[in-house]
Amino acid sequence: MKEHASTQAGTAVHKPFFLWRHLNKLRWVVLSLVFSMLVLLPMLHLYQTYVAAHAYDLLAPSEKRLYDAMELLTSPFVSDPEKQLDAVKGTTWSGTLFGLKLSDPLAVVGQMAAGLTIYWPFLVTALIPIGFTVVFGRFFCGWICPATFLYELNSNIAGWLHWAGFRIGGRRFDKRIKYGVLALGVVVSAATGSIAFAAIYPPAIIGREIYYAVALSGFGAGAAFFAGTLLFDLLVARRGFCRYLCPGGALYSLLGRYRLVRIRRIVESCNDCAKCNVVCEFGLDPLRDGFGQECNNCTACIAVCPTDAMTFVLRPTDVPPQGPGHLGRQYRRAMEKAAGEAAGRERDRGARAAGDGESTSRPEREEAA
Amino acid sequence: MAGKVGAASGVLRRPRASVGALGLVLQGLAAFAFVLAVLCSGARAHHVLGRPAYSLNEDSNTPPAIQVETQVGDYAINYMIFPAFPRPGVPGRINFYARKIDGSGPFKGKVTFQVKDNSWAAWFGFGGEPETLGVQVIDDNVYRQGFLFQKPGDYIITAAFKDGDMPYVIDFPLRIGPPSRVGPVAIAAGLILALLIGVSVVQRRRAMTGKLRAAHAGGGSGAKHTGGADGAEGEAP
Amino acid sequence: MATAGERAKGRGAGGNGGQQSPSAHRPPRSGVGDEVGHAGHPLYRRGLLKSGISALVLFLAAGMPYAIARFLAPAASRPAPRHNAKVSPRPRNRMRPPGALADDAAFIAACIGCGLCGEVCPPRAIVFHAREGGGAVNTPYIDPEARACTLCGKCMPVCPTEALTVVPREKIDMGLAQIDRTACYPWVDRGICGACVSVCPLGERAIGFKQWNQYKPLVRKGCVGCGLCVEVCPHPSKPIWIVDRSEGSVAKHSI
Numbered sequence: 101m102k103e104h105a106s107t108q109a110g111t112a113v114h115k116p117f118f119l120w121r122h123l124n125k126l127r128w129v130v131l132s133l134v135f136s137m138l139v140l141l142p143m144l145h146l147y148q149t150y151v152a153a154h155a156y157d158l159l160a161p162s163e164k165r166l167y168d169a170m171e172l173l174t175s176p177f178v179s180d181p182e183k184q185l186d187a188v189k190g191t192t193w194s195g196t197l198f199g200l201k202l203s204d205p206l207a208v209v210g211q212m213a214a215g216l217t218i219y220w221p222f223l224v225t226a227l228i229p230i231g232f233t234v235v236f237g238r239f240f241c242g243w244i245c246p247a248t249f250l251y252e253l254n255s256n257i258a259g260w261l262h263w264a265g266f267r268i269g270g271r272r273f274d275k276r277i278k279y280g281v282l283a284l285g286v287v288v289s290a291a292t293g294s295i296a297f298a299a300i301y302p303p304a305i306i307g308r309e310i311y312y313a314v315a316l317s318g319f320g321a322g323a324a325f326f327a328g329t330l331l332f333d334l335l336v337a338r339r340g341f342c343r344y345l346c347p348g349g350a351l352y353s354l355l356g357r358y359r360l361v362r363i364r365r366i367v368e369s370c371n372d373c374a375k376c377n378v379v380c381e382f383g384l385d386p387l388r389d390g391f392g393q394e395c396n397n398c399t400a401c402i403a404v405c406p407t408d409a410m411t412f413v414l415r416p417t418d419v420p421p422q423g424p425g426h427l428g429r430q431y432r433r434a435m436e437k438a439a440g441e442a443a444g445r446e447r448d449r450g451a452r453a454a455g456d457g458e459s460t461s462r463p464e465r466e467e468a469a
Numbered sequence: 470m471a472g473k474v475g476a477a478s479g480v481l482r483r484p485r486a487s488v489g490a491l492g493l494v495l496q497g498l499a500a501f502a503f504v505l506a507v508l509c510s511g512a513r514a515h516h517v518l519g520r521p522a523y524s525l526n527e528d529s530n531t532p533p534a535i536q537v538e539t540q541v542g543d544y545a546i547n548y549m550i551f552p553a554f555p556r557p558g559v560p561g562r563i564n565f566y567a568r569k570i571d572g573s574g575p576f577k578g579k580v581t582f583q584v585k586d587n588s589w590a591a592w593f594g595f596g597g598e599p600e601t602l603g604v605q606v607i608d609d610n611v612y613r614q615g616f617l618f619q620k621p622g623d624y625i626i627t628a629a630f631k632d633g634d635m636p637y638v639i640d641f642p643l644r645i646g647p648p649s650r651v652g653p654v655a656i657a658a659g660l661i662l663a664l665l666i667g668v669s670v671v672q673r674r675r676a677m678t679g680k681l682r683a684a685h686a687g688g689g690s691g692a693k694h695t696g697g698a699d700g701a702e703g704e705a706p
Numbered sequence: 707m708a709t710a711g712e713r714a715k716g717r718g719a720g721g722n723g724g725q726q727s728p729s730a731h732r733p734p735r736s737g738v739g740d741e742v743g744h745a746g747h748p749l750y751r752r753g754l755l756k757s758g759i760s761a762l763v764l765f766l767a768a769g770m771p772y773a774i775a776r777f778l779a780p781a782a783s784r785p786a787p788r789h790n791a792k793v794s795p796r797p798r799n800r801m802r803p804p805g806a807l808a809d810d811a812a813f814i815a816a817c818i819g820c821g822l823c824g825e826v827c828p829p830r831a832i833v834f835h836a837r838e839g840g841g842a843v844n845t846p847y848i849d850p851e852a853r854a855c856t857l858c859g860k861c862m863p864v865c866p867t868e869a870l871t872v873v874p875r876e877k878i879d880m881g882l883a884q885i886d887r888t889a890c891y892p893w894v895d896r897g898i899c900g901a902c903v904s905v906c907p908l909g910e911r912a913i914g915f916k917q918w919n920q921y922k923p924l925v926r927k928g929c930v931g932c933g934l935c936v937e938v939c940p941h942p943s944k945p946i947w948i949v950d951r952s953e954g955s956v957a958k959h960s961i
Contacts, residue, residue: 145825152828160647186826186860194820194866203866207818211867215815222867253665256676260668263679270683274764281768288769293811294841298819308844311821312834313655320836321843323658330661338683345768378684379677536942549942 114366116402116411124403127242131249134192138246138307142314144170144185152182191307192244193298194225201225204304205233205355206348210297213289230355237356241342241349242381242398247302247326248342254330255338255381271337272383273344275394282350301348302326302341339381349394357393358416363401365389369409370425376401376410386410389421541637545570548628548641555645557621565605565612565628567637575610580630582614587623587642599627621646800847801931801948803832804855804878805862805870810842816869819844823861823870831855848880850933850948855880857907857932876908881931882954883913885923889945892921902935902946927956 147170150159156167171181178184189196194203203225212218232239241248258269281300288296298304305322313319329341342349365376365386376386379400384391386401402410407427413419424430536549547566555561567576585591585599605612618624622645629638669676803823807813823846824832831853832846839845848855862872883902887893892900898921906913911928913935915921923935923946931948939946 141825149828149830162647186864189825189864190820190822194818194822196822196864201866203818203820207820207866211816211818215812219816219868225866250662250665253669255680256669256673257665259676259679259683260672261679262683263672263675267683267686270686274760277764277768280761280764284765284768292841293815294843294845295815295818298844304819308819308821308834311825313658315825315830316833319655319658320834327661374684375681378680 114411115369115408116366120399120412121403121405121408123399127398130243131246131252134244135246135249137188138191138310139314140173141188141190142311144174145189145315147171147174148182148185191304191311192240192246193301193304193307200228202228204301204348205230206297206301206351207295207304209286209351210289210295213286214293214295216290233352233355233359235360236397237359237362238349238352238394238396239356240352240396241346242396245303245348246306247329250306250330251302251333251339251342252381254333258334258338261334268335269333269338269340271340273337273340275343275383277344278346278350279354281345282347285347297347300325300345302329302346303348338383343382343394352396353393359393359397360414360416361397361412362415362418363391363395363397363399363410364413364415364419365422365425366409366411367422367424368426369407370427371407371409372425372428372430373406375404375406379404389419391418535641535643537641539639540570541639542635543569543571543632544576544637546639548639550626550641550643555618555643557618557646560615560617562616563602563612563614563626563628565614566610567612567630575607576630576632577607578630578632580605580612580628583627583629584616584643585625585627587625602626618645799849799851799936799947801850801855801880801933803827803846803848803861803870804857804859804880804930804932805865805873806880807869807871808879813869814842814845816867817845818867818869820866821846822864822866826860826864828858828860829853829856832861848933850936851944852937854933854935854937856934857930876928876930878930878932879951880933881948882951882956883925883929883931883933883935883946884949884954885925886945887922889941889943890923891941892923893945899940901938901940905934905938907932907934925954925956929956 143166146163147167150156150163150167156164159167174181174185187196187198192204194207195201203222205226208223208226211222229240261268285296285300298308299322305326309319309323309326313323333340337344363386370387372387374387377384380386381398381400382394382396384395402412407425409425424434537546539546539548544567547564547568549564551562551564552559563582565580565582567580568574569576581604582602583599584602586597591597602614602616605614612628624643624645626641626643627638628641629636631637802810802813807816819834821834821844824830824834831848831850832855833849833852835842835845835847837843846861857875857878859872859875862870865871885893885902890899891897900915900921900923902923903913903915903921908928908930911926913923913925913929916924931951933948935946936944936948
């Protein structure tokens with residue numbers, strides 16, 4: 101009955117802030133920026149090398165082109181490229197951003213497990229990401245991760261293939277597998293003394309492999325592994341690696357379980373169209389208020405919602421299931437039914453019927469039992 | 470196909486061209502032999518192949534482009550290609566040492582050098598036939614083969630000889646001209662990325678339709694508020 | 707499984723009068739099925755067994771990527787010894803970058819494989835173990851024959867972990883250069899060279915000539931093993947290489 105109280109309290113149908121449905125575009129911009137930075141940084145590094153060696157005249161034509169392009173790109177911002185371009189270095193796994201050292205919390209966990217020690221200076225580099233994760237949940241997975249950029253495109257491909265008639269990628273597994281991967285990774289790291297996560301964690305692989313490919317000329321074994329995960333996502337389970345296997349996602353889910361900023365459905369505006377469930381990359385259930393700790397605040401459901409029924413709220417837990425959306429057919433029928441039943445008694449209908457309609461069958465089941 | 474082969478055979482100008490530049494090569498060999506004679510008393514010495522000569526033109530000692538020490542069958546093979554950065558239109562040479570691993574001295578027969586295209590086209594069968602660079606006899610324990618390429622590219626040099634009935638064939642890659650920066654894997658990665666982005670942008674509506682259909686086909690995301698277990702598989706603990 | 711399905715079906719039918727619940731097609735999950743005091747019930751035991759098996763499968767599945775990676779990676783293998791390996795200790799052309807932890811196992815445990823040291827390395831001498839590295843995959847190394855360290859020191863401050871710590875240039879210990887006197891040109895009286903001495907960034911305290919006007923190089927105590935001498939050595943068989951400090955020896959005398 102509690103849910104009624106909350107629904108009742110918010111009888112005034114509040115619309116989400118109008119910019120929030122554009123956050124998904126911003127997210128794509130951020131994802132593309134992160135990815136292109138990962139491609140650009142090794143090139144900038146090559147450019148730095150050439151500058152340091154005063155080697156322009158000795159460069160091959162292709163290297164000269166790279167030099168010219170990077171010079172064109174950076175000359176408005178730096179006067180001493182050899183030194184100043186060190187300001188941004190690294191990948192999302194660990195890197196320097198204008199003097200600020202940032203590391204992936206998973207790297208810290210892995211290093212602590214592998215070394216069986218806590219190295220405080222390294223732990224400190226992960227504090228900012230951890231803090232953001234506690235507030236925003238699994239935001240890294242939706243907003244930063246360079247693998248997400250490719251995985252989401254891949255998921256579009258899967259949708260397109262489905263449109264074209266290929267019935268693939270529909271499997272679902274247990275989402276708790278990834279917590280097992282996280283635990284196993286910690287155990288393996290501790291047992292072998294080398295960081296097992298680095299070998300299977302897609303963002304680390306992406307950052308590393310792009311660097312290898314551009315600066316050291318040649319992909320490593322990680323690229324093959326990543327291609328395998330792309331195929332797995334395409335053929336077996338949509339976003340399968342992120343949903344079921346990614347140890348980083350598991351860690352962020354745990355850290356962001358009681359995140360403050362979360363998405364919530366406004367039941368009064370919802371018409372049960374279920375598009376939110378369709379676009380949800382992580383297979384969550386926004387339609388039935390089932391966000392849970394896995395939600396990465398990617399805002400795809402906000403952007404797709406035709407009736408503006410998704411919004412951000414500040415609260416540490418999800419709202420309890422609110423039943424069918426008030427603009428939907430199911431709710432209307434329940435209302436009509438309730439109205440018919442309550443025709444004898446007068447003026448005793450409303451949200452109560454909505455809440456106790458056939459929608460929430462749990463109490464009925466308990467009765468049946 | 471035939472045209473490609475023809476073009477490929479035009480790419481390489483070998484022994485005849487080298488014969489055309491016979492004087493040059495002979496001069497080079499003479500200079501090389503002189504240096505060898507001065508510096509090497511023993512037959513098994515390294516033939517002063519490095520930089521101490523302090524002269525980096527192709528007739529003198531330069532660092533090798535590749536130097537491979539390997540063992541094939543009964544023979545220890547040392548194989549070098551000069552100059553350090555082979556370029557089209559610049560004569561270069563191959564030095565080939567084959568010595569018995571049991572210590573009974575160098576191989577003393579004839580060695581046939583061949584070249585074939587190793588470019589992308591060749592992978593798909595458009596590389597043309599391998600062509601013979603020349604057949605060399607031993608000269609001061611070394612088999613030397615000159616070459617002159619007119620076009621940059623990736624080639625494979627094959628050295629073949631026969632010890633009794635046992636044939637030996639050794640392949641070595643040779644890059645003429647500046648290295649290409651984009652390798653096959655990078656091309657594949659670029660294609661995949663282009664495909665991913667292209668389809669996502671151009672076919673976004675269809676992709677969305679496909680996702681909707683997939684969701685409806687797979688169930689679990691239907692609009693019914695049935696509560697409970699539906700769609701909640703593997704709920705987080 | 708049939709009994710479980712029947713039970714659930716019975717519930718569904720009794721509960722909401724034909725309104726089919728999807729849970730009818732699934733074994734009951736906790737919260738719906740066997741939650742109330744069925745400790746000794748066979749279904750409960752079966753649930754235990756099932757969750758145990760699924761935990762095991764989960765564990766194995768989770769380990770698969772790593773197992774595959776380990777299976778594909780051969781044990782860390784050093785290059786085959788050279789023909790002159792008898793003359794002196796094994797060549798070490800997989801040196802850790804400057805400031806690395808001395809114990810290699812500790813180094814591998816501390817290194818997170820982020821690649822930052824390679825990314826700032828101006829000569830791009832720092833490269834990374836791929837599959838051939840086995841457990842050391844993604845950790846940095848320097849192959850002085852390919853590209854040697856210039857002792858610029860940029861890699862040490864960027865390392866986020868303690869794998870590389872900042873040490874002064876003279877205290878870097880990557881190894882010690884060793885010279886094969888049976889092959890080095892001046893030592894076998896086949897000309898003058900001196901490339902190694904002239905390139906050495908540490909100068910006289912690391913490597914010098916045996917005597918005036920005699921271009922026979924001698925390694926001294928100050929050598930930190932940067933490998934520049936290996937990179938420039940013109941001899942095709944590289945009669946100079948880097949070994950662990952404990953395995954090498956330096957000239958006892960100097961001019």
